[in-house]
Amino acid sequence: MRTAAHPRPADPLLDALRAIVGPAHAVPGEDAPGALVDILQRHTGRARAVVRPANAEEVATVVRLLAAERVPIVPQGGHTGLAGGGTPDASGTAVVLSLSRLDRIREIDLDNDTVTVEAGAILDTVREAAHAKGRWFPLSLPSGGSCTIGGNLATNAGGTQVVRFGNTRALTLGIEVVTAEGEIWNGLRGLRKDNAGYDLRDLYIGSEGTLGIVTAATIKLFPLPAAQQTALLKVSGIATVIALLRHARRGFGAALTGFEIVSAATWRLVAAKAPEYRLPFAPEDGDDLWYVLIEIADEESEAHGRERLEAVIGAALEAELADDAVVAESLAQREAFWAVREHGLGEAQKRDGWNAKHDVSLPISRIPDFVADTGAALRREFPGVRVFVHGHAGDGNLHYHVARPEGTGPDYWDAHERPLRALVHRAVTARGGSICAEHGVGQLKVHALPDSKPPLELALMRRIKAALDPNGLLNPGKVLAP
Ligand SMILES: Cc1cc2nc3c(=O)[nH]c(=O)nc-3n(C[C@H](O)[C@H](O)[C@H](O)COP(=O)(O)OP(=O)(O)OC[C@H]3O[C@@H](n4cnc5c(N)ncnc54)[C@H](O)[C@@H]3O)c2cc1C
Known part of the structure; x- marks a missing residue:
């Protein structure tokens, strides 16, 4: 002091x-x-x-x-x-x-179905404001009570409803940006069609503060659904999970808003480390057992949504695409399912100790062989490591977390983190996947990026950076290594 x-x-x-x-x-x-x-x-x-x-x-x-x-x-x-x-x-x-003080909702345009909001507004506050006007703001993240619209745009955040609505980029119609020179570009157009030249909006979205500073955005809204229905299924085998996804897409069409998966190992960890989260299925042994959270939004009515959910899930059980299923009977039960997914998994892993988190995406068809081969390779090269997988399987996005062997201390990572991450990244890249699905590159993956992208792609990114931030002052050392 x-x-x-x-x-x-x-x-x-x-x-x-x-x-x-x-x-x-x-x-x-x-x-x-x-x-x-x-x-x-x-x-x-x-x-x-x-x-x-x-x-x-x-x-x-x-x-x-x-x-x-x-x-x-x-x-x-x-x-x-x-x-x-x-x-x-x-x-x-x-x-x-x-940007925390730029937190105003500037306008909700009900005819255009858009909200124009400043960058520092908290995501859940914007969702609630839209809801109060009878509109659905579908970006939904477990961190929604703290993250901001500007951060969501800067990271092109995904979340739990991408399967229906796409990520933040797909939701954003216009942005306002302060450039590296300190000019204000007002691109707050609420247009669903605009092919007048290069798409600067999409360049800034996902650029993690390295090209400009987002100060506001105009984002799409949707009608509130009549009802949301949620079910949790137990599924044997990751290949069956993907077959179930196909079945759910066909059965629900555009009504499918969520398709989240949790591995049995992660489920068991929640039971052991975070027992305050009540699990709808008791934990079981098994390496290739999965829990799938399905959510639909029905436009017609509660009863219609329920009937539809039960019909499609009943057919899945009959076709042996799931071993068991529970449908949430009340809002409280639905919230309890989501609490496990959104908070229980993270809490249990936090209590277990730091683990090497990978936020990866793959072509959905490659998820089964990625899961099988990468798990086997990790166990071979790093005996005793524990793999915890969950994710937005409907978007091909896995949160692939690797914990150190029981009985080792945090110093395990001194020698093992780098080669272990490299193994996972190679497995992703070899299958045409991305090592940064929704959390961005930041500084965490800045040195891994060059191994996962063609040199020309990186060179083009550097040219864009040089054009928009010639003095390299915006968030240096993030996304692109200096
Ligand atoms: C429990 C938990 C769950 C999460 N779940 C998800 C999930 O499901 N999906 C997902 O995508 N992410 C998830 N995240 C990650 C995180 O919440 C998102 O990346 C979110 O979009 C970050 O918003 P923020 O306001 O906190 O940004 P910050 O963390 O403050 O910043 C993130 C990046 O954006 C830049 N930035 C921030 N604001 C601006 C701005 N106005 N202009 C330019 N650059 C800016 C920063 O420099 C930084 O590079 C989760 C995080 C937690 C803690």
Whole structure:
């Protein structure tokens, strides 16, 4: 702690930032420790300052100041990102630019079925505001109570309803961006068709704060469904899970909004480490046993949705695509199913100790051989490791987590993390998959990216970065290695 005898040296940059945003909204980095470490406590950095502008104009003024001083900028939303993208590096030279005060819902246009919202608005708050107007905002993440719309756009977030609505990019019609030079580009068009030139919107979406700073977005809304129905199924064999997905797509059509899977090993871990989550099926032994959460949204009525769910699931049981099934009888039961999926799995793994998380996607047809071969290779090369898989199987997205062998300490990872990750990444790339399905590259995968993409693709990305951020000040060291 500093004492009056050792006052903090004055920083003229901090004074200049305070002149733009007000004294309370720009602080030295060390006074905002939460901004310097990621949610998984895997990446810790330092910052010269943390600044919280109130609107797009202030963001632009801050960016112009920092650009003139050649100060790196790390945009930050809810700081729930899982790839370390919003955490500054250890140099202490960067300024963290928090969008948290840009949290207004500017407009809900019921005829156009859109919401225009500022970047710092919390995802679940926007969902609730749309709901209050009789509209469905279908982006849904377990982190929805903390993550922001700007962060969702910057990471092109996925979540649990992609199977029907696509990821954030598919939902976004327009954006407002502050460029690396501090100009405000108002691309807030609520258009479903716009082929007037290059698609700048889609370039900024998913760029993780390395090309520009998102300050607002116009996003599609949908009619609220009459009813949502949820079921949990027990399925033997990952190949059968994929056959069940085909069956569900055919049976439910556009009504299918969720198809989530959890491996039996993960299920058993929840029972052992997080028993407060009540599991609808008792844990069982088995390496290739899966639990599948299916959700549908019916446009007609509760009774119609229920009938439809029971018919399609009944047919699945008859065709031996599932061993057992339970249908949620009430909202409380539905929420309990989702609580296991959204919170129980993470909680159990947290209590088990840090594990090597991989957020990968594959062509759905390649999921069975990826799961079988990668599990076998890991057990061969790294005896005793425990593999915990869950994910958005309807989108080909697996969260493939590898825990150290029982009885080893965290130092197990010193020698094993790098080769173990390389094995998983090779298995994904060899099958035409992606090593960054929905959480982004951030700093976590920045060095792995070159092995998973053709050199020309990386070169094109670098050209885009050089064109839009010529001084390399926007989130340096993220997505592309310096
Ligand atoms: C429990 C849990 C569950 C999760 N589940 C999912 C899931 O199902 N699907 C999924 O996709 N993700 C998931 N995530 C990851 C995370 O919530 C998402 O990536 C989310 O979109 C990040 O939003 P944020 O506001 O927290 O962004 P931050 O973490 O603050 O930032 C993420 C990245 O975006 C950049 N950024 C943030 N705001 C802006 C902006 N306005 N302009 C430009 N760049 C910006 C940052 O620099 C950083 O690179 C989960 C996280 C947790 C903790």
